[in-house]
Amino acid sequence: MNPITRREFTKKSALAMGFLPFATFGQSLLKPKLDTKGLSVHVFSKHLQFLSPQDAAEKAAEIGFQGLDLTVRPKGHVLPEDVTQTLPRAIEDIKKGGSSCSMITTAITDASNKTDINIIKTAANQGVAYYRSNWFKYRDQHAMEADLAFYQQKIKALSLLNSQHGIVGCYQNHAGHSIGASIWEIKKILESANSKYFGTQYDIRHATVEGGLSWENGLKLIQSSIKTIVLKDFKWGQKNGVWHPVNVPIGEGMVDFKTYFSMLKAYNINVPVSLHLEYDLGGAEKGKTSISIDKKNVYKAMKKDLDTVQRLWEEA
Structure with a gap:
């Protein structure tokens, strides 16, 4: 038999999924024979903001992360207004710490904003490949469709600015009332x-919180646009009689990682990962610069989640 190209395989897989809507990705029929090498996992530096960038990089490398997803936003490791001076120093320190920084998390929203332009230009010059933008909010007294068209133009302008500097922007889906x-x-x-x-x-x-049982449809819809991914877990719980999402360690919640990772493999998606730890870690989960628990407990949690992620990926 003649070998098929990766693009042909993806098309054939999509056709197979269309004809088998009730099949699960655990079935061998839809499981691709792809390279199952581990994911490139970066730790979200928000959870290490009690450390300097160099110390955070040293710890990330020691634990086994590929690098840092560096916060370049208000209250982050790098403040936006100081980005031209402090981001190059931070990335140099990260390299000294034995790690790397190919992705950053920002509050970028506007290609005409001087601070946002400086972040994009400086990050690109420092070899950063991806940035996450801020979220957009629906505006009062505007139709939702009009707002989507308005922000569509914002994203278009950012993509053009990105193309001039060779960096990729990413918009995160997030549960709640913001766009996305x-x-x-x-x-x-x-x-x-x-x-x-x-x-x-x-x-x-966030896709599971908002999508319930339909998140697979959403993934299928957006899969060709995925540049980076975030990993974290949750379960539903009650507080004062009100149901809400409760963040938990990877593998202890409601996210169906087996199906999710199998789908990523079927779509041939193995992109940079940002690992978030948003369950109780003495304030580290909230990006506090001073935490109430021993730092060793934070590092232990990071190692446990990282090991779980890689195991679940290999098993999928």
């Missing part, structure tokens, strides 16, 4: 963008 809780909203705002330079940072935790 629904994957369909992200699909819409990305329609006019240069898809090579702006896509999505797919977050399975």
Whole structure:
């Protein structure tokens, strides 16, 4: 038999899924024979903001992370207004710590904003490949469709700016009321963008919160736009009689990682990962610069989640 190309395989897989809507990705029929090498996992530096960038890099490397997803935003490791001076120093320190920084998390929203331009230019010059933007909010007294069209143009402008500097922007899906809780909203705002330079940072935790049993449809819809992914877990719990999502360690919640990772493999998606730890870690989960528990407990949690992620990926 003649070998098929990766693109042909993806098309054939998509056709197979269309004809078998009730099949699960655990079945061998849909499980691709792809390289199952481990994921490239970066730790979100928000959870290490009680350390300097160099110390955070040293610890990340020691634990086994590929690098840092560095916070370049208000209250982050690097403040936006100081980015031209402090980001190069931070990345140099990260390298001294034996790690790397190929992705950053920002509050970027506007290609005409001087601070946002400086972040994009400086990050690109320092070899950063991806940034996560801020979220957009629906505006009062505007139709939702009008707002989606408005922000579509914002994303288009950012993608053009990114193309000039060789960096990729990502919009994260996030549960709640901002644009992007629904994957369909992200699909819409990305329609006019240069898809090579702006896509999505797919977050399975938030997709499961908002999508329930339909998150697989959302993943199928957005899969070609995924540039980076976020990993974390949750379960539903009650507080004062009100149900809400409760963050938990990877593998202890409601995220179906077996199906999710199998789908990523079927779509041939193995992109940089940002690992978030948003369960109780003495304030580290909230990006506190001073935490109430022994730092060793934070590092232990990071190692446990990282090991679990890699095991679940290999098993999928």
